[in-house]
Amino acid sequence: SKALTIDEEVAKLLELKARLGGDDGKHQFVLKTAKGTRDYNPKQMAIREKVFNTIISCFKRHGAETIDTPVFELKETLTGKYGEDSKLIYDLKDQGGELLSLRYDLTVPFARYLAMNKITNIKRYHIAKVYRRDNPAMTRGRYREFYQCVNDRRILDGMFAVCGVPDDKFRTICSTVDKLDKMPWEDVKKEMVNEKGLSEEAADQIGEYVSMQGGMDLAERLLQDQKMSQSKQACAGLSDIKLLFSYLQLFQVTDKVVFDLSLARGLDYYTGIIYEAVLSQAGVAPVSTEAQNGPPGEESVSVGSVAGGGRYDGLVGMFDPKGRKVPCVGVSIGIERIFSIMEQKAEASAEKVRTTEVQVMVASAQKNLLEERLKLVTELWNAGIKAEVMYKKNPKLLSQLQHCEESGIPLVAILGEQELKDGVVKLRVVATREEVDICRADLIEEVRRRTSDAS
């Protein structure tokens, strides 16, 4: 096609231009990352590492294994799994060979992995990036409290049925309910009636239910509800919510979890329980599970979902040639949002974020000691000490000490003619400026002793 040929020509010309530029290239292209993506600098990475370590240690504490899958999948693996969100999938260019797409989440590749390897039993975590052609609006705020909302797709479907929603409109009405965290009920109702063709009466009945929040008692009350109890599906969901709350009591976390009938989740593949972890503004208590119903008070407006998930018992079966189902339940944690909160916290705090773990800097006050510095730093490295040396031939002592101040290195091992003659190293504590001569043979032990928490 013509479009392709032009593209190819443009690419060739650009390449030629860049080649001609060679080492002196003074090109005028815009220096940026792709839209919707970002770099992480060392300080941001230090924070990200801390967040990851917290999450990973939680998964490990609960005995989870980890897996990894490729960043792209066959396009057909992702086809028909995401409903209205499918348009946000990044496709790779057809360069001959297979049609590929970047993964949109980790759930569908996981289901593909289970079906491919005929695994029916695994508790796994998977940390990796996913790609959506989206413009995520990153709300930043001072979040302190967090709680979880739970609901069940069967309760939603049962509710839709008893409210008079036609079967073929369940998924699309569910997508509209999902907007309740961003839109007031009036607008959600308008979308149901005007765009999705629902009767006003049905919408009003839904509106009554989705305003309900509570705990085990709400589940019990709805099991007695004249309308809701007519739906077998809803009753199955409500019984499971009751069972869940009995487990939450054993885990002593009932105060963190709210049964919320407005929670819908966007994705198509959920079949049972669904949940979201929500951050609420600093100082605002989470909605009490004791609350009977009614919309949440103005103070408790949720300002961000940082995790979400649910049960997806049908997804693996979509990949199995014989349609064999494997029940699955999981959660996805939105690292970017958590990271952005942590980053803001670090910015606000006076404490310095260290980007390296260096324990000691090998320095000298005199000239012509590069070789001696390299020999000493080699000794330290070989002993497993995290150590650094400046690469200049004759750096000034002041600039060596300044580097320690800036990057938070706690100790300096200073070499001079006298120290070399005496077989010692002058060990300086950066924070206190205290200096003490250490016998060279004892240096490694001394550094270890003084930095035992960082090593």
Add this chain to the structure above:
Amino acid sequence: SKALTIDEEVAKLLELKARLGGDDGKHQFVLKTAKGTRDYNPKQMAIREKVFNTIISCFKRHGAETIDTPVFELKETLTGKYGEDSKLIYDLKDQGGELLSLRYDLTVPFARYLAMNKITNIKRYHIAKVYRRDNPAMTRGRYREFYQCVNDRRILDGMFAVCGVPDDKFRTICSTVDKLDKMPWEDVKKEMVNEKGLSEEAADQIGEYVSMQGGMDLAERLLQDQKMSQSKQACAGLSDIKLLFSYLQLFQVTDKVVFDLSLARGLDYYTGIIYEAVLSQAGVAPVSTEAQNGPPGEESVSVGSVAGGGRYDGLVGMFDPKGRKVPCVGVSIGIERIFSIMEQKAEASAEKVRTTEVQVMVASAQKNLLEERLKLVTELWNAGIKAEVMYKKNPKLLSQLQHCEESGIPLVAILGEQELKDGVVKLRVVATREEVDICRADLIEEVRRRTSDAS
């Protein structure tokens, strides 16, 4: 264009087909990962984690910071950086918006990052996947020895000049020299003469030089070489090789490094020293640096490069509007190859690879103790102990113990009516079958004490 329309129609039909399949979907597509990609199962991930930890701890020991960049870049960021390898870049489909490509290496995005943030001084490591439309032939073997080859692009260019290679053929002849690790000299020469149009005389002169291997003494000898010494470039490279070997002496690693004139490296952007880490077969000693010259003996055939890199002083300038250069030097480690060697080693060894770090399994021998098991495991989790519990209501003790055997869990905390009455827990050591009653209040300390290396 017509092609695009057909693609879109096919995608729509596929999606429709998948939707109609719904939860019962019995689709007949091939269940596989994209060509050239693979999944990692928990055992493989445990090995990968070990490899990563070794590498990361080395970078941290030397005071490196880490950064991250997006998996895709603007297409023009990658254009004109890779020479003949550019055809292996994965492009994303034009779905409206920017033209994007998956990163081909981490070096070009790093240079883009430096130019964008005006950084002139950083020691960074970056662990991430890169994407090449390639069919990498993964050689697996029992590697034990490893050594590093070094050369300098200026020595190669100087050598090409004094051997009579025309200036505009330097890069393409360099690409041919790069094939010496896969092809015998005769075939390399044929490519130079027949495909690239070099004179036979020039090729023969190159052939003489590229057979040379040695250490500092070879560099000294070549500085005296009648032909080579005519090239200023070559002399600058040779002097730096000498300086490098003087540092290697201080680091006590001269026995691991060989100055090898046949090393060329594929990529265009190198401007000075280049190097590769090479694995040689088990029991075969690395080429001695004392060897004067001549091709390596038959026993020391290299079987795989696991890392490589070099100096690329021109790359950042290609991104700077004013062409300001930032000198850079780096190494890239081929994790996949190292991983494949470690995996083979693990397979050959009798030792079991643990995929979790669980310290204790909470079990019961009697029925109706699910609640008690959940309470105890919650206590352990809250104390930071890595613990697990079977999800069945009334699992058999034998199957609980079998799970421990299979997944390498060292301890079992067994609850029964009697233990609950006595306020104790029966702690069983899986390996020895020894059982001892522990006062419930002391359980956490006891588990910590017995698994102190794993916690």
